[in-house]
Amino acid sequence: MDKIKTLISNNIQTYGMVIALVGIAVLFQILTNGILLTPLNITNLIMQNSYIIILAIGMLIVIITGEIDLSVGSVAAFVGAVAGMLLVTHDFPIWLAIILCLLIGAMIGAWQGFWVAYVNIPAFIVTLAGMLIFRGLTLVTLQGETIAPFPDGFRSLSSAFLPDWFGGQDFHILTIVLGIIFSVLFILYELNFRRTNRKYNLHVSSFPSFVTKLIIFTFAINFFTYSLARYAGTPYILLILILLIIGYTFVMNRTVIGRHVYSVGGNENAARLSGVKTKKIKFLAFVNMGVLAAFAGLVFAGRLNAATPQAGTLFELDAIAAAVIGGASFSGGVGRVFGAVIGALVMGLLNNGMSLMGIGIDWQQAIKGLVLLLAVAFDVLSKRR
Amino acid sequence: MIQVIIPKKNCSKAFRGLLLLYESKSGGLDPFHIRGVMNMSSTILEMKNIVKTFPGVKALDNVNFKVTEGEIHALIGENGAGKSTLMKVLSGVHPYGTYEGDIVFQGEVCEFNDVNDSEAKGIVIVHQELALIPELSIAENIFLGNERSKSGIINWYETIQETKSLLDKVGLNIDPEVQIKNLGVGQRQLVEIAKALSKKVKLLILDEPTAALNEEDTENFLNLLLEFKKQGMTSILISHKLKELFKVSDSITVLRDGQTVSSYSFKQDEISENKIIKDMVGRDLTNLFPERQHNIEDEVVFEIKNWTVYHPMDTERKIIDSVNLEVRKGEVVGIAGLMGAGRTELAMSVFGKSYGKKISGQILIDGQEVEINSVDQAIKHGLCYVSEDRKDFGLILNDSVKNNLTLANLKKVANNNILDTRKEVVEAESLKARLNIKAPTIEQKTINLSGGNQQKVVLGKWIFTEPEILILDEPTRGIDVGAKYEVYTIINELADQGKSVIFISSELPELLGICDRIYTLSEGRITGNISIDEASQESLMTYMTQSWRS
Numbered sequence: 001m002d003k004i005k006t007l008i009s010n011n012i013q014t015y016g017m018v019i020a021l022v023g024i025a026v027l028f029q030i031l032t033n034g035i036l037l038t039p040l041n042i043t044n045l046i047m048q049n050s051y052i053i054i055l056a057i058g059m060l061i062v063i064i065t066g067e068i069d070l071s072v073g074s075v076a077a078f079v080g081a082v083a084g085m086l087l088v089t090h091d092f093p094i095w096l097a098i099i100l101c102l103l104i105g106a107m108i109g110a111w112q113g114f115w116v117a118y119v120n121i122p123a124f125i126v127t128l129a130g131m132l133i134f135r136g137l138t139l140v141t142l143q144g145e146t147i148a149p150f151p152d153g154f155r156s157l158s159s160a161f162l163p164d165w166f167g168g169q170d171f172h173i174l175t176i177v178l179g180i181i182f183s184v185l186f187i188l189y190e191l192n193f194r195r196t197n198r199k200y201n202l203h204v205s206s207f208p209s210f211v212t213k214l215i216i217f218t219f220a221i222n223f224f225t226y227s228l229a230r231y232a233g234t235p236y237i238l239l240i241l242i243l244l245i246i247g248y249t250f251v252m253n254r255t256v257i258g259r260h261v262y263s264v265g266g267n268e269n270a271a272r273l274s275g276v277k278t279k280k281i282k283f284l285a286f287v288n289m290g291v292l293a294a295f296a297g298l299v300f301a302g303r304l305n306a307a308t309p310q311a312g313t314l315f316e317l318d319a320i321a322a323a324v325i326g327g328a329s330f331s332g333g334v335g336r337v338f339g340a341v342i343g344a345l346v347m348g349l350l351n352n353g354m355s356l357m358g359i360g361i362d363w364q365q366a367i368k369g370l371v372l373l374l375a376v377a378f379d380v381l382s383k384r385r
Numbered sequence: 386m387i388q389v390i391i392p393k394k395n396c397s398k399a400f401r402g403l404l405l406l407y408e409s410k411s412g413g414l415d416p417f418h419i420r421g422v423m424n425m426s427s428t429i430l431e432m433k434n435i436v437k438t439f440p441g442v443k444a445l446d447n448v449n450f451k452v453t454e455g456e457i458h459a460l461i462g463e464n465g466a467g468k469s470t471l472m473k474v475l476s477g478v479h480p481y482g483t484y485e486g487d488i489v490f491q492g493e494v495c496e497f498n499d500v501n502d503s504e505a506k507g508i509v510i511v512h513q514e515l516a517l518i519p520e521l522s523i524a525e526n527i528f529l530g531n532e533r534s535k536s537g538i539i540n541w542y543e544t545i546q547e548t549k550s551l552l553d554k555v556g557l558n559i560d561p562e563v564q565i566k567n568l569g570v571g572q573r574q575l576v577e578i579a580k581a582l583s584k585k586v587k588l589l590i591l592d593e594p595t596a597a598l599n600e601e602d603t604e605n606f607l608n609l610l611l612e613f614k615k616q617g618m619t620s621i622l623i624s625h626k627l628k629e630l631f632k633v634s635d636s637i638t639v640l641r642d643g644q645t646v647s648s649y650s651f652k653q654d655e656i657s658e659n660k661i662i663k664d665m666v667g668r669d670l671t672n673l674f675p676e677r678q679h680n681i682e683d684e685v686v687f688e689i690k691n692w693t694v695y696h697p698m699d700t701e702r703k704i705i706d707s708v709n710l711e712v713r714k715g716e717v718v719g720i721a722g723l724m725g726a727g728r729t730e731l732a733m734s735v736f737g738k739s740y741g742k743k744i745s746g747q748i749l750i751d752g753q754e755v756e757i758n759s760v761d762q763a764i765k766h767g768l769c770y771v772s773e774d775r776k777d778f779g780l781i782l783n784d785s786v787k788n789n790l791t792l793a794n795l796k797k798v799a800n801n802n803i804l805d806t807r808k809e810v811v812e813a814e815s816l817k818a819r820l821n822i823k824a825p826t827i828e829q830k831t832i833n834l835s836g837g838n839q840q841k842v843v844l845g846k847w848i849f850t851e852p853e854i855l856i857l858d859e860p861t862r863g864i865d866v867g868a869k870y871e872v873y874t875i876i877n878e879l880a881d882q883g884k885s886v887i888f889i890s891s892e893l894p895e896l897l898g899i900c901d902r903i904y905t906l907s908e909g910r911i912t913g914n915i916s917i918d919e920a921s922q923e924s925l926m927t928y929m930t931q932s933w934r935s
Contacts, residue, residue: 271781272760
């Protein structure tokens with residue numbers, strides 16, 4: 001009996017938010033009479049939340065260093081506005097415009113990182129200022145108007161789908177194939193990981209729970225790609241998201257710089273005296289945030305097919321909520337990329353599910369606020385045991 | 386029981402204060418008399434068969450602990466022996482129901498649900514980590530949570546008056562409205578005691594009260610305790626410093642691995658320091674310091690010339706003044722100095738200019754002048770610095786043993802900046818075994834380790850950088866006798882391997898037991914360079930107290 005208890009409590013800590021995500025999905029699936037998990041809506045879910053996931057990854061890293069960025073919504077709006085100006089007003093080539101926009105994002109990040117890391121001004125103040133500065137600059141750039149429409153090539157970044165090389169008729173075969181390839185890679189990776197861990201005499205989970213995990217994940221991946229295939233297939237943005245998630249997970253868990261980021265948030269003094277360049281790490285976290293905010297701004301503008309002055313309002317709160325729901329701690333040093341993505345999906349699922357049910361924006365906000373509070377309370381309480 | 390009646394005018398000033406406490410507690414007592422229970426053999430506190438388990442660990446295993454009224458009772462044991470847990474059970478931090486066994490206080494079985502319950506009975510604990518708020522005044526701190534107020538509005542007049550009389554009692558002559566941040570560590574400790582007194586204390590528990598105090602403050606503090614004892618207060622004193630305990634306490638209880646090993650009364654039993662140490666560690670420590678071959682080579686490995694450092698905020702103030710220092714291969718060099726002499730400042734300014742402004746002077750390694758402007762460069766040149774403050778400057782408490790061990794030299798377990806996590810595990814395991822770090826796994830968070838093991842993790846982190854010159858700043862502060870011995874052994878091994886060690890400590894016997902040569906530092910200058918054969922506590926103290934400024 002005790003064994004089962006520890007098994008459950010261990011897994012709740014690791015997969016708590018995943019379980020919550022599944023729970024919310026099931027709840028809305030019932031409440032919306034099955035609309036939530038239709039192929040169309042699953043595709044929508046990904047595309048609607050892509051920019052929040054992108055922001056959440058950047059925000060997570062900033063929060064791990066023990067800082068915060070309140071300006072990401074304004075930065076996204078400003079970059080969207082610049083993209084509108086470059087592409088619509090001045091007919092720049094798309095690739096050049098995208099590169100310029102990402103560079104602007106990096107420079108904005110460097111600007112804020114400079115004040116936070118080298119001048120020691122609290123990030124809350126620096127980015128609060130940034131929130132106003134870049135919202136203002138957005139209005140200046142757009143002169144209070146909306147710029148539209150964007151060229152098709154630019155829009156495909158956020159709203160187009162992979163072509164089906166296999167020529168499936170009402171079924172996107174390539175997506176199914178990708179799903180199978182991805183599951184096979186996943187299983188091979190897990191098997192290899194388990195084998196090497198054995199070789200080094202490290203801890204491995206019991207065989208039944210290992211197999212259960214594989215089955216659940218394989219099923220989830222393939223159910224997901226099957227749903228996508230029944231609608232229009234794989235959106236480009238999904239591939240980009242997967243690359244970002246895998247890339248950032250790798251950087252945070254397996255590289256020297258990732259470990260340095262965690263150490264700066266965990267104890268800045270100890271990290272500094274261990275030879276970690278703490279200022280540089282904080283600076284880079286903000287530069288990274290700037291680039292990702294710029295990218296999110298591009299995706300959002302593309303999806304909306306317009307650069308508007310009010311774009312990105314409250315994005316910063318969604319991104320912070322996602323990171324925190326995903327287990328990041330404001331005291332720094334704690335948090336995982338995967339967690340932030342799950343957090344973003346929880347928020348996205350709530351938005352989407354409540355909209356499908358016809359709940360007004362007023363109640364949606366109140367409910368999201370409550371969920372944020374409860375999620376963190378749950379996390380705090382489960383760790384206290 | 387004998388009732389004693391003492392006329393008030395004969396009492397000492399401090400005693401009058403205590404009288405007030407008794408009176409205010411017992412209400413309408415004749416103000417000229419005190420009724421005290423002076424039967425010295427009565428038991429004020431008995432903890433019977435206390436068992437306290439944490440997940441996976443039995444922290445207290447059938448502990449019995451008995452305190453006689455009016456005595457100073459020392460509680461001693463290695464870190465992790467269960468002293469703090471026992472006191473947390475007693476003070477209600479671990480509430481009734483989370484432990485087994487009984488607490489009998491003044492003949493009553495007590496069931497404390499929280500600290501307020503135990504304080505209501507007069508059991509007050511002064512924690513090791515001082516719990517004062519730096520930005521608030523002394524008076525505000527003393528009455529924090531216990532404000533002198535009427536319907537929520539604070540009576541400042543009363544607060545200040547009472548604070549004054551409490552400060553009087555602890556011999557602190559300072560304006561009650563001074564902010565805590567302006568006080569020294571010793572004075573803060575006294576404020577803590579005053580705070581405890583404000584709670585009508587009958588049993589005062591002091592958890593390592595002198596750990597951060599210098600010799601003079603310690604002396605004053607111990608005298609204060611004795612004064613309280615004369616006035617009939619009972620105290621439990623937890624400390625690692627045996628000398629202190631022998632000086633002031635009436636009885637002593639030794640805990641080891643969550644069990645009561647022995648309990649002595651100084652009146653009845655023959656006790657020696659060795660006997661207590663043996664009880665604490667469960668073995669004979671015939672020598673406090675491990676034997677060492679002094680294989681010092683002539684080659685000077687590390688040299689500092691004309692090192693001058695100014696205060697980081699007040700750039701006119703010299704903190705370190707033209708220091709010259711050299712260390713040979715395989716040599717352990719001590720730095721002795723009083724608080725404020727600049728020991729830590731010297732070490733940190735050398736270690737990648739981590740302290741101070743306008744630093745000038747030369748550092749020579751193997752006879753070559755080197756430029757060291759960052760910690761990173763210092764590590765590359767084979768330097769390392771173990772901070773005196775392992776919690777704030779040494780460890781990432783929320784991170785695992787493994788991640789702490791490898792942090793300063795991740796390159797060693799990485800290819801092209803990508804970590805080889807398995808190699809990392811292997812390296813961490815081998816360090817854990819080599820340094821005998823007691824943790825269930827290398828994934829254990831360092832916050833859950835005892836002080837001695839935390840210190841070994843910090844040492845391990847630096848050994849992992851393969852340094853040639855180790856600067857150890859108070860590496861044995863706040864750790865128990867057994868762990869100290871292990872740290873000394875590690876230092877000896879490093880010296881035997883031809884490493885050079887700079888050993889900073891405020892404990893003179895430790896310096897005399899470990900070093901080959903000792904520098905004394907006073908007010909930022911080197912005042913002596915004494916070989917171990919000529920050094921004694923007296924000679925060191927003479928040099929340490931030499932003053933340069935008027």
